[in-house]
Amino acid sequence: SPSTFYELKLSQNNQKMSSYLYEDPYRVPDYLVRVNMDTSKGVFESYILDPTTDEGQKELERVKVNRISYDYVVDPENPEGYVHPDWQKAPTSYSFRNVGMDMNHMYRNSRYWVGKFDLTSQIHRSHQVKTGFELRLHDLDYESFTIRPKTVEGEEVTPFQPDVLSTSTRYHDLYNRTPKEFSAYLQDKLEFKNLIVNLGLRFDYFDPQTVQIADPTDPDIYYPYRNSHRYRNWIDPPDTLTFKELEQYISQFEEYTPDERRAFMHKEVEAKMQISPRLGISFPITDQGVIHFSYGHFFQIPEFEYLYATPDFKHGAGAGRYLFGNPDLNAQKTVMYEIGLQQQLSHTVGMDFSVFYRDVRDWVGASPMIQAYLPNVQYSQYANKDYSNVYGFTLKMQRRYSDHFSANLDYSFQIAEGTYSQPTDAFYALQSNEEPRLNLIPLNWDQRHTLNARVVYSLSGWTCSLIGQLWSGRPYTPTFPTGEARGEASFSGLQENMSRKSRWEMVDLTVNRRFQISKYYLDLYMNVYNLFDIQNELAVYSDTGTARYTSTINPDKIPYDPLRIGTIDELVKQSGWYNSPRQIQVGMALGF
Structure with a gap:
């Protein structure tokens, strides 16, 4: 009908990102051998040999047999490729490094489909109703690994050969996740003679489509600590067995595969949902001025990095403290308040002044250290335990284009405070055995004063603009x-x-x-x-x-x-x- 219309949209987005030094992770330069001077072995001057030639190989064998000191050096004729990570170290104090080389590879492919439907109907002269929904289906592929030195029977291969370790290690992450988002809203715009009211209600739903740790004391499916998680049909042995008898007892049990352990060491994560009210009011105070007020609750899904980091919750076989992703994070909940004045000052100049306050709950931080089954292993997960708020005001002045020029001036004053700026800050505090912070501090992006200005002048086909910050x-x-505070007991x-x-x-x-x-x-x-x-x-x-x-x-x-x-x-x-x-x-x- 003339008073009702709808809009239906379907779109697809695909973003690929990769980061690496050399596309082939196994690429290495050619190596020469530098035989070092050793007068006791008859080498009175260092020299270079090529081990790829028959003559060079024979000479290298002679050097090894006589235990003469030698080093592998990169052939300047073909230097492209990965070298040993130790080469990146500085040769001495207060020095640049020998080489700069990123040993990490990262590949990310983020795809999603979006279906969106909006319906608007003027059901009454003073009532305009809007409703709609949006469905977003994600498909996330991610792989990252750190190139490590290749080893054979525990010994590093020389000269250096790159190796990409399996996904069972902390040096190689690989996953595919398909989270789903759904939202629906209903809004009623009521227009009266001297008052406009917007009433709204929004429903948000998010399903991360992944799993969480079932037993917090034993998170790693590749290196489980509990024998009941490692072996099929495990029965605890008598306490009287000797070490050799215990080894023989364990040998009769068959180990689970990592995929089999997923079934009982992981558990499904429940979807998250929220209903958020919204309210907006505006009313004129003069024929050139309007006061506006808004209030609303907002549902913000945590960054996928915090949900899916460290897939399979790997900590490896060694001791340490680790930070894992948490697929069971709640959405951050923000309550926003704003009141302001829009005022026309002249035929071409207007201003907008607003005061705002944002209260953010379930701000992502890091959980207290969780003790694993082994006493020397602890870990933390991202957790909804921190808080932040932002408040201040903005002043916008605008001069519409007239007499060949226009101008904008924006000023904002704001204070951004919270318990921690980043979730990793909370984790590092835990690493230092600090107590959780309860007071608010300025956040890293707490920029108190922001002034932006723009002037545009046009004449006879010329346009000149200046933007100032x-x-x-x-x-x-x-x-x-240095020198002003020393000693562990000195309190700064x-x-x-x-x-x-x-x-x-x-x-x-x-x-x-x-x-x-x-x-x-x-x-x-x-x-x-x-x-x-x-x-x-x-x-x-x-x-x-x-x-x-x-x-x-x-x-x-x-x-x-x-x-x-x-x-x-x-x-x-x-x-x-x-x-x-x-x-x-x-x-x-x-x-x-």
Whole structure:
């Protein structure tokens, strides 16, 4: 009917991402052998031989028989390939590394289908009803591994050969997950003479489609600690058996396969759901001003990384403390409040002022350490145990395009506080045997002042725009400069995120000239990013609060070392701790 219409959408999204140094994880460079000088063995000068030739192989055998010192070195004619991780170490103190090589491979393929239906009906002059639903079906493929040195009977192969370990180890993760999301909503917009009310209700459903640990004391299906999880039909032996008798007793039992253990060492995770009310009210106070208020509950699914990290909950056979994903995480629940004023100040200028507050419960943190069956193994899982809130105000000023120019000015003041900024922060605190934090601290992204401005001027086919940013610094955790605090018993009193980095300043310029050519147009443009070539610090040394220097390294007091790669001054300068320098882009575009 004329007062009712609907919209149906179906879409598919596919994102692939990969990260590696060499596509072939088994790629290695060619190696030469450097025989070291040893006058006691008749070697008065070091020399290089090629072990791939018959002559070189014979010489290498002679060197081995005579126990002459030698090293494998990369052939400069064919240096491409993975080398031993030890080669990445610095040869001495205050030095750059010998090589920079990422030994990790990561492959991620995220696909999802989305079906969405929306229905809008003007059932009455003052009632507009909207309803609809959305179904999202995910298909996540993930693989990551760290290249390790190949071993034979416990001994590393030389020269170095890369190896990709099995998925039973912590060095290789592989999984496929198919989580499902569903949401439905109902909204009624009531319009009266001096009042507009939006009433809404939303239902959210999420099924992670995966499993959780059944016995918290024995999580790993590849290395179970309990014999009842390792062997079929296990019966506890008498306590009087000797070690040899116990070995003989165990040998009569057959081990489960890892896939068989999944059936009883894992359990299904239940779906999560929530009903969220929403309310919005606006009413005019003058013919040019409107006050608006909104309140709502929001259901936010945790990042998939926190749900599916460390598939199969592997800790291996060794002792340690580990952090596992938690597929049974609840959704983060946010309650938002906002009240504001929209006011027209002139024919071309308007403003919008809003005060807001966001309360976030079930903020993802890390659980207390869980004791495994063996006393030297503990682990933690991501858990809904932390809290955060954000509050402040925003002021937006806008000048509509008139007399050849327009302008926007946005300012916001906000305070973002919480127990921990990241779930890993809580885990590292547990690693240090710290008590769980109960007080609120500034979060890593607590940027108190944010000012953005944009001015656009157009005339005779020319368009010029300037975008400026002025942001206050984000927090960091300070430490005392070297020499000011020493000893385990000294209490610093320096709280986490109690200091601030320098402010951020940035100006970008865009210039465009348009030419009309028949039914086509040609744009010539120039973009200048960081117009004034400002160096903003992205990270700082905790003892000085700047990226320029640190008190922990004094070049004048460090003796020269011929093995050192680079200078100490170069080492202190962290180029990655600054934003990009000025960039200029020039181009053209043709359209019609």
